[in-house]
Structure formats: C-alpha cells, structure tokens
Amino acid sequence: MKKFITIFTLALVVATGCKKSDLQLINPNSPTPQSALPTQTGIEEFTLGIWSKVGTAGNNWLTYSMVAHSIMGDEQWSSVGNFGWRYTDQVNTITLPAPYNTVVPNIFGVTQQVELQSLNTLVSTNLNANNIFVYEWNLGYFVNGESNILLQAIGTNTVISANEKIVLQAVAYWWKGFAYSRLGSMYLSGVINNNADGTTSGVYVSHDALITEANANFNKAITLLSSLPAPTANDTYATVMKAVNPPFCLYPTNRDMMIREIYTYEARNYMVNKKVAAMTSTDWAAVQALAVKGMIAGDQGYALGMDPTGTNDLSGTQQHVFEWGDNPGMPGWTYMSERLAQDFKPGDVRFTKGVITFTAAKTVVNNTSRGIQFGTRYVAQLIENGGYWATFNHSGYSPFACTYEENALMLAEASIRTGAIDPGLALVDQVRTFQGAGLTAVSGTGLSQALAIEELRKERRIGLYMRGLAFYDARRWGVTAPASAGGGRANCNVVVPNNLLGNPAATGFTVLPCFMDYNYMDYWDVPATEFSYNPPASGSVAIAN
C-alpha cells in the first residue's frame, strides 16, 4: 500500500505542477520593440534594419525596381515574366528599315499601359508576382514605414546622446526623402504617411506633391546634419553611420558628403520629373543651384553591394542588378540591350573592358519568341574579369542613389541646354576621364548644341548605366512617348530574325537599324495591393492613368 501511495503522490505532483505564471512564455528568439528600442544598440540596429526594407535576399524591392527602370530605359531587356519584367518591356511597335518597312507589333498587340494595367490585380500580384506596380511602391512605403517607427523611437529614447540623435534622425529623414523621391518619380499619385502605428492616409496626392514631400524630408536631414557641432561632426557621423549601414554596402563617409548627396538627389528630383521640352531657363537654373551644392569627384554615394560569400546580405547570391544580368550562373534573366551597346562611342575603354560580344551561335534572337526587342549580341563582362556591370562572385557596388557623375552631367545638361555649350562639354569630358573611358575630349571642338546634347545623351546612357536613371531620361527626353506624339527612337539596332525578312524558312539573323515606338507609361498607377485595402478618400487625385 505504501508503495502505491508513493507512486501516486509522485505522479500527481508531476502532473499538476503548472501555474498561470508559467504561461507567460516570451519569444526567446526575437527582441520586442519594448525591450530593444529604448537602448542605444537597439535603436542603431533598428536603423540598420531599414536596409531590409530596401530589399531582402529573397525579395529585393530595390533590385526589382532598378531592373524595371533599366529595361524601360532600354539599357537592358528581359523576356522573363518574373516580377512583371517582360510585360514592362513591351515596346509598342518596331518598324524595320527600308526596303522591308515591316511594322512588328509586340506579341500582346496592346500598349504597355494596357498590358501593365491588366496585371494590376490582386490575382496577378499574389499568384504570379508579375504586377510590376507593386515593387517600387513597396520599396518606398516599407522604407518610409520603418523610418516613421524609427523617428518615433528616437523621440522617446533617453539613452542616446543628442548628437547621435541628430545623425539618426537625419538618416531617417534621408530614407524618407529617398522613399518619396522614388514614389513621386514613378507613380501617378501616392499617400503621405508619417504614422508609426501601422495606419495610413486615404488621401492620395499627386506625384509632384510626393516630390515636394521628398525634398522636405531631405531638407530636414540637411538641417539636422548641419546642426552637428563642427569639431566632432564627422566623428559622430562616422561612428553612427558605421553602425547603421551594412558592411557590404557603401554610403557617404562624412557629414558634408552626405549633405552633397542629398542636394544631388534634390536636383535629380527636379530634373527627372519634368519633360525636357518643358524646361525653362528658370528650371535649369534651379537644377543648377541644387547641383552646385551636390556631389564632387571622389564623393561616395549610397551603393548596394554584396557580401563576398553571398551570405548574410541583401542579394542572397541572386538579387542584385549585377547578378541578374546573363551570366554562367544565372543565364537568361536580363541582357545588355543593343540600343545601349550602340551608344558607346568607338574606342571607349568601357566597351572594350566591360562588354563581351556573343558569337553568332550564341546571339540571342527573339528570345523564346516573345518579341524581337528581346535579342542581343552583347553581354556585360564580369567584374571579376575586369568588367563593370556584372558579377558571378558577388563583386561590385551598384549606386542606387546619386553619384558624382550624375551630378556633373546634370550640371552639364543645364549648361548645354541654356547655351553654355563648352563648359557643359567640359563636364562630360570630366566624367569620361573619371571613368577611364579613354575618349578624346569633346569640349573645345566647337560642337553645335545638338551635337553637344548627343554627347551628353550618350554619356548619360553609358556613364550612368545601371544606376536607375535610364527610364527617367527616356521619359523626360520624350523617347518613351508615343510615336504619334513625337516619341520613339530612330536608327536603333534590333536583332531581326531572318525569317521576318520575307522568307519564312530563312534561318539566322540580321541586325538592322529600326524605329522603336516604345509608348510607355510616364507614371505608373497605384498598385492593386494598395487601393484594394486603402480606397481613395475624398480629396484624392486620380490613382490610375
């Protein structure tokens, strides 16, 4: 009897030992906002976390957006449906030169706008991830949302120093300015949201208003950075920035450099959101006024890199603009465009070092029969083999904000277009020299304004290749406007399958100078994922073209 009383007692003790307080199990793997944000390290780590809103290894919003700009600017092309790239790359028609004069429509038979709008549904977004409107929107608002939480947390944090607060706030405003810049430069309209509690606004404002908001945030960052006490400004800045940026990415290394990058961005915001035909001398003066405060040679801007091992970074060995390009490890995603290759001037070292020409057998023609814009003889040389724009071993940095070259070329454009041709060309030469192009100087050669603009156009194409500016340029220069409205590009190279040249059985290809009517949207519609759950409130502007 004793024996089993003992056994029972034991069993009962074991079985009834639970208390209510035992239920308060806290997730031991992940910090909570309450535990992390009041600390110095926590708030620095949260600031660093904004990068994961720029893009993660599995879902790199920034990279998807950069590639989308690149293919719409016809620097690269992509015939894959992933992320909506091939639909975004739907040139309206391609007209073969005489004697053929054939007009080849895109295979969908509708404009890019109709095609992209048809994919702007929840189904296309959620099922096949081919709604292009989603990515840059998410990039902007995820970065903005995280920055809002950061600003609130800085406000209530009592342990960080006043100077660190200034830098962190400036970083938050920088990111907000960046976010609204991307949104306002790409979407017809959007909302302005400074809430840190997961709520948003239903009032959609115009893209111009978004740019105004972007610049307002940028100016806050400049004001804050300028207020850092001079003797220690750069030390404070450097210490904080080292903690809040990934080791494999680049960022302005001192306070003044950061301020210059922001001015360049403000100049860009001004210039790329107005058609060049509509720019007055006042506008060019405004661009110039900002750009003169902008980046100088030797300045480091924000750039997306990769960890050399391909781990613990934002690319995950794939999601980087340099890694999407056709390479032995990632064949077939994006290719260098014929239309980019033809913009290199003969003898440009950047071509000889940076571009490989395919053999005829490997030349890509009408890739998977999705359209003749999807063909090329060129591919970017790997950085590890001496190139600039592609990698297979996680090398290189892709500037996604501004650079010295962009700033110089904005100054050059303002100069040339307002009649100061030679000073403008001198800036073009400076950029070419800076990049080691090995080209003869064009300043002092007495070029006409039209030829000077052509030099500038080529340099913006080549010198700023894969920096996210090609579409902005194509839009403001009128290239992507419908041919009926004076848009399009003449004499641009297309790899034409020979069977299109009159003999259906013909094999092989011929590169012909064609006319491309792009007819692309200027500003994108608000994505379905937004308006489905945040319908426009009264007072909103239009959210779709």
Next chain:
Amino acid sequence: MWVLIFMVTHAYAQTRVITGTVTSKADGTPIPGVSVKVQGTAVGTQTRIDGNFTLNADPSSTLVFTFIGYEAQTVSLGGKTSISVQLIPREGQLDEVVVTGVGAPTKRSQVALDVASVDSKDFAKSATTNATQALTGQIAGAQIIQKSSTPNTGPTIILRGYTNLNSATPLFLIDGVQVNADLFNSLDPSIVDHIEVVKGSAGGMLYGAQGGNGVIQVFTKKGAKNGKLTIDVSSKYSNDRVIELNNPVATMHHFVTDAAGNLLTAGGAIVAPNADGIYPAAPAQEPFSTQPTVIQNNEKYNVPTYDHIQQANHVANTFTNSVNVRGGTDKTDYAFGVSNLQQQDVFSNNYNRTNLNMNFGFTLAKGLTIRNNIQLIYNYDNLLNSNRFGMLMAFPFINFDYIDPNTGRHVVRPDSYSTDGLNPLAEREVHTHYNKTPRLVENFNVNYKFPKFVEIDAKFSEDARHSETYDLYANQTGLPQTLFYGSNIGGSITDGYDNYRQEYGNTSVYFRTDFRNDFHINLPIKTTTQVTYDYTAQYDHNFSAQGVVLPPFPPYTISTTAGAKTAGEGFSQTLLYGYLVNQTIDYANLVGISAGFRSDYSSQFGAASKPFTFPRGTIYFNPSELINAHEIISNWKLRAAYGESGVQPINYARQVTYGNSTYGAANSLTALVAPTTYNNADLAVQVTKELELGTDITVTPLKNSDWLSSITFTGTYWHRSSDNDIQTAPEPPSSGFTGFQSNLVSLTGHGIELSLDINAYKSENFNWYFGTRFAISKTYVASIAYNIPVTSSIFTLTPGQELGTIKTQTPLASVGQINPATGAPYIAPANAGNYVMVNGAVVNKTTYAVQLTSTSDLSNEGNVNPNFTSSFINRVTIYKNLNLSFQFDWNHGGKIYNGTRQYLARDGISSDFDKNVTINGNTGSYVAYWQSFYNALNPLSSFVEDGSFIRLRDVSLSYDLTKLVHQKWLRSLVFTASCRNLLTFTKYSGLDPEVASALNPSTGNGLGNIGSYTGVDFYAQPNLKSYQFGFNIGF
C-alpha cells in the same frame, strides 16, 4: 426491493469469490467491458480495462460471457474459482470498447459519437511504412493524402473538411498520451493494435483547444496476463516507382531546323552538346508570334528524346523486418519487439528506421496496476530533395543521365541557357547530407481501482529526440561549368542539431456508481464522473553552424574551412494545461447522456492567461433494446452529440517582435526589422462548434443462411461553425505593413458520413466481407471581418462561397461578351469580324490567340474539394488459408488546377501543342494558339480539370501455410503479395490526380492561410505504385 434483498441474501449464502480474465481469441489481448453473468441469476459484472473480473458466485454455477462484437460464450466453473476465457470475435461487427472522445472506456453501444475504429488485422497489406497510411480509405470522412513520396513524410490528413485556414492536422494520441504528429511517421506499424478516429469537435472537445481538427489515437499491442509466449516475425519487400499516368511533354516540336532536320540555334548553329555534354545555346523556336497562322508543332525530333519523369525518378526498394514477442504471467504482461525499415525513395535517397518497443504491465496489488511503455527509435536519412520540375521543363532531347567522360560526373546544367535549375541528378556527386535522430518515448501509467466507486489513473510521458544534421558540399571549383550546388563554390560544411522534448501528464479520477449494486435501487442506472487534469509542454532548441570553402585536404571540419564561419540557434517552448469535467449517466443499454466541459490555459493564447472553455453534451438511445426482434436487428442506436473545441494560434503569434537579420558574413552587424506582417497580442483560439447526429444499426436478416450473416450501417450527419479563424488581414503597403494576424474569418460546414460493413457470405470454405465508406463534406466562408476579400493564387476567400472554389479568367465565350468593368464588349463590334469561335472560345483570326476575360473578370470554375470521397473494401477467404483483399478508393468531383500543363506551355513543350485545332477553316497544331493559353501563368479556366479518380489502392493475396507445415511450434506462416496504387481510372491529364498540392505555380510557395490544402498541381511529386512481397511467421 424485497426481491433485491432476497437475491443478495440468497447469493451471499452460497457464493465464493470467482476471478478470471477474458481475452480475445484473435490476438490474446484483454477485453474490457465484457458482461459476465451467472446463468439463471441477475448476478453479474463487467471485465475491467485489463480484462479481469471478480464476482461472487457458486463455484458450481455456469458463467455467461457476452460482449458486442464477440460470440457469446457459456463456461461452466466446475468447482474452480479462477478461469480464463477467450472470446471469439464475431465476423464483421465493428463493435468494441472505445476510448477516444468519450474519456472512460465505453462500450460502442453506449457511445453517442461517431468514433471510427480500424483494427490492425484490417489494415491494407500494402501499407508498409507508417500507421496512418493504413487508414487511407478505411474511414468515412477522413481524407488521407500521401502528398510526397519522400520517406518519413506523413500524409496530409483532413477530417471532415476544414475548421480553420491554417492547419488541418488532427491531435494525435498514443495509448492515451498526447504526442507530436511526427511521432506517427516514426511509429512501428507492427506494434499497432488498432486506431480510433474522432473526426469532429463533438468528440474533440475532450481535448479542448487542441481538438478542433479531430483526434487520431493509436493503441499499441500489449501482452495478455497468463498469455502464452508468442513470437511474430515478419518481413516485407516493396518495389516502388512513381505514377506517371500521362506524359505531359509534347512528342513533336516547332524549332528551326536545317534541311536535314537538325535543330538550329538562333545564330544558325546546329544544337549539340559540347565535349562536356553542355548545350551552349537553345534551339530557336520558329517565329510563331509573327507567323501565327503558319507555325505548327508538327516536326519530328531527329535526335533521341528522353522521358524526364523517368530520368528524375528511379525505381526504389524498401525492406521492413520485425520481430515481436508477447506473453504474460498471472501478475504481468509483456510485449516487446524490434523492427527495421530500410526505405529507398525515387530520388535514390535512403531512409532507415529502427524501432525497439517494450511494453510491460504489472499488477502490484489488488486493483493497482502499473504499465511502462518505452519506445526507442533511431532514424537515419540522407535525403536530398531537389525539386525535379526543372528537368520536366527542359527540352526533351536533353539527357540528364549523361555522364561527362571528362569528369566522370553528371552534367551540372546540360541546358546552360536555361533559367531553370541545376540537374538534381548531379547533386549527390557533390552533396553529402545526413540526419540522425535517436528518440526515446517513455510512457508511464499508474492505475488504481478502489474496491468501489473510484478509479484513479495517472499517466506521464516524455518524448525526447535529438536530431543531428550534417551537410557537406564539396569544393566545386575547376569543373567545366562555374555552377555549383550549395551557397559557395568552394563548398561548405553545416552541422546542426535539434533537441526536442515533449512532456505530457494526465491525472484522471473516475467516480462510478451502479444504482443496483451500490445503492440497492432497482434501476439499471450507471454513472461515471470523470475529472481530468492534463498538461503538455514542448521544448525545442536547434543549433547550426556553417563554415564555407573547404580546405584542399582533409579533414573537412568547420574549423578547417577557409571562409567565414557562422552559427545560429532557435528556441521554442509551449505550455498548455487544462481540466475536464464530464458526467455520464446510462440507463442500462437503452439510453445515456453525458455533459461536461473542458477549460484550457495556454501560452499560445492571446493575452495569455485567460482560459478558454469548451462545453459538450451527448445523448444516445438504443431502440433495439425495446423491440423484440433481436434476431434480425441485433443493434440499433440513435445518437446526438454537441461539442466545442479549438485550434490554437501558432506559437508566439501573440507577441509583436522584431526580426533579427545578420549582415555580413565576416564583419557581422545585427539588424532589427519590423516584420511586414505584424502579430496580434489579442489573438483568440479558433473555436469550432459542432453538432453530430447519427445512427448505428446491425441487422442479421438471414440468420440461418450462408448469405448476409450481418450488415452494419453507420451514418452520421454533422454541422458546424468555426469562428475566429486566423487569417492574415491584408494591409495597404503605405501603412508600412502588408498584413496583420487576425481572427478574421468564420467558416461553416456540414457533411454526411456513411459506412457499411457486410458479412456477405460465410461458409466452411468461403468467407466474403464487403465494406464501403462514403463521405460528403462542405465548408463555406461565413464571414470575413471588415469584409476584406482575401486572394491567394487561384483561391479567394469570399463570404458565402465554398472554401476551395477556383476563380480564374476564362476564354471569351462569344465575340460580343461584355467586360463587366467597363460595360462595353471586350471586342469592339467593328472588329468582330477578326475573330472566330474555336472549341467554344473566341480566337483572333490573325494572331490565332485565344481571347480572355480581364484579370479582374474572374469566374468560379468549381471546387478543389471532392463532391464525395468513398472506398470499397473486399476481403475474401477461401479454404481458410487463402485470403484475397482489395480496396478501391473513389474521389469524385474535385477539380484540379493543372499548373504543370500551363507552365509547360511557356516553353512550348506541353503535350497540348501536339494537338490539332481548326481555326478559321485551317487545321493544324498551331503553336500561337496553344501558347496563348500560357497567359503569364495567370489562372485560366482551360487548366481546370476534373480530378475525379478511382484508384485500386490495395490488392493483396495471402496464403496461410500453417496447416501445410503442421508443426506444433508453428502458430502461423503466411505469405503475402500485394500491390498499392496499381490502377488509376481518371480523366485527369496530369501525372497523378491524388497528389495535386496547394502550391503556387509561379513561386512554388505553399498557399499559406487560405485554407485550401490541395487542388493545385504545380508539379507535385507523384504518388508511388508499389509491388510488395512479405511473410509472417508466428511461434
């Protein structure tokens, strides 16, 4: 009362204490609940859970043993005071004592729930590797889908449709002890005695916040007290291959060729591999988009082509061996055994499992028994699970089996131009992986029955496993291609472990009264009051470390790697405890009611400390007790049950936390990231309320004939509503988030389940049993908070709509079809002449492209859930030693979205492309027409197919040689040959209609939180067809 007193006095005057044990003749296990009566008197008792009984009787009297499901037996005591009786099971009567869902062991005739039970002797012989496999088709209303041929992967089990949108996994118990579902995959099927299944909340409520998806309980074999020593040896061989009902790839092509028929690249070169077997460029497709009315898929390959399904999947062999020993003495019983499973899968992986089981029971004192059951399980596998879809998508002239003579290896990517993945057949040459898991499951039970009224039962179990994972990618530099497996071309080593522990404790007190015996009230009323307290705690800790870039010479350890070294770990802990109070009152066998509730506390509940309480109530009525036709209707029961139960939020879902990201392998910084979907501190349990009505009836219409010796029918109707179902509520991205965990959705459902068991014919030399199972289950979306529709893949949650409804675009059915968004026709009337009708769809005469509704104009194209599931089971015994059994499963009406077929249209290699079509008077296999269905992979009704199928699940032939050998030491010798999934009858055009997975065709991601666990075929790994041979020897 006078009679009662007289009887008691009378009995007392002449009686002595008689003790005994009742076991089953079939397998020697004790039978609880057997009615033991002294013939000609009202004196009687029932056997207890261990099969023992005690009563006062005259040693010269005769005892009558009756128990439903067994032949009655009359035994004369002949002066003895202790006897052992073996009852012979009555054929075809699925009537026994059940435990699951009712708490205390209860006679089936007094169970007010639909508790399905499958005995191990009725398991399909071809169910080899795990116990749940054996349930397929055996239980009405249980959909058991083996979705993966990967070893150690359990089936998807859906009981009565869906109660929530996250998980359909039921609660698993082994011998009354709650266990993690994965233990079921590791359990040795040869120790399973029988399995009980409670499909809904009405029974699940005993398990409160964990019972919402139903309960499956396995009972293991025990030895019998005073049982003879028996030894069973069994061995089985299985030969497995994937089912490939249809080859989805076209046999013809539309590539550019030269005059000799050679495929040409876009540049005009002949398509051919280089010296390393690598194709540098793809063949150029003929320009179907620019010449749509010309280009047809009608050219023959002039090079060999390969069936990539066959190249991707090999024939696999599986061996199982087991030895089990059982027996007992007067105070003990024992069962122990050892088994081994050596399973190969079609990817040439190996899985090896060894089980050691020891189950001992002791009677320490009168009424006091203890039982200890230990299982030691050792799993080893080297599973590499590369998806094979990339192979299917490759051009058919690619030979993935090709060995590069320069390297002696498979080619890493033969089609070097393709965006699809690497050749999975080459992976094993550079990738070594193994996983070793020793596991200990200890289950201790103490039971004490007071002489009267009270029984106390306490259980404690611990399930502990330690998984060790090792993963090595060789240094792959210097190979012909700069492509590599793993994260670094220099190779990597990853070591890790996962320690998991689950504790379970249960203390139950039963208070039983018998009005006649205990209170001398002459009413046949018995009551049982059950109070149970139990708790489950889980602990998990995993750790892994990695080093990259292998050194040039061994040893290869993380320490010797040249690159960065990283490590990580994770923890998880849960605790749930609760108590149950249940009261049962039975009036003889005639009528009984029960009512009770369970209250649970859990670390997974939002606002953690508030309990959730789940009430229940049941009633049964046996009209057969009142009618005088026992000869014909031996049992007829009406029953009703109501219960509530739940499914908890996932662990830590109630806590808002930030993710940790490490940046930089070498110079690491940690980032805190607010997740895009944020958690909700107030998440509530998903609660299901269910009403179940049913009847069980056994008739014996032709008592004295060989035909139809018994017919048992079980029918159940159920209706339920589930509230607070958790679904991510979409948020606009401008909020900074995409979603919010929320108790967003309510579901309703109803269904019918029917089972019929017929002993169709019984004679000296021929027995025929026939059983059928039939179930209908429908689940509807009742409401969604905020009325926000939720979309994922082909599925949308819409209030009022059935769960699993497919919504897609459709080809225009007429040239004048109106676009509802604009109110205007899709095709401007002026252009109507440019279109013709082809197979009921509008096709452009110029482009040959089928015209579709817009992506916002979707229509319902049926439901992925079958209209009904059913099975037909036959078992025939000829001359007592030849057994033939076969089982057909018939699922009718479920649709499948054939995403594989759509994807293959992308590259123009779908078998559709071989088909001729007549457009505008021209007939041919027009590529532009077929390609237009690809539609950017957007869901299109043309890919919705009827997924109905009839499958010969099992056919087995056994021959019992025992009598032929005729040795005294030989108890049985049986040889068995069987086939699993031998034949399938279906209109489905894919590989296998059964394994359509809920995957997103584009990204391969599972459809989280949308509540459809099946129905999209995006190259789901097909099921296996197996041929098996085995023998059992019993001593």
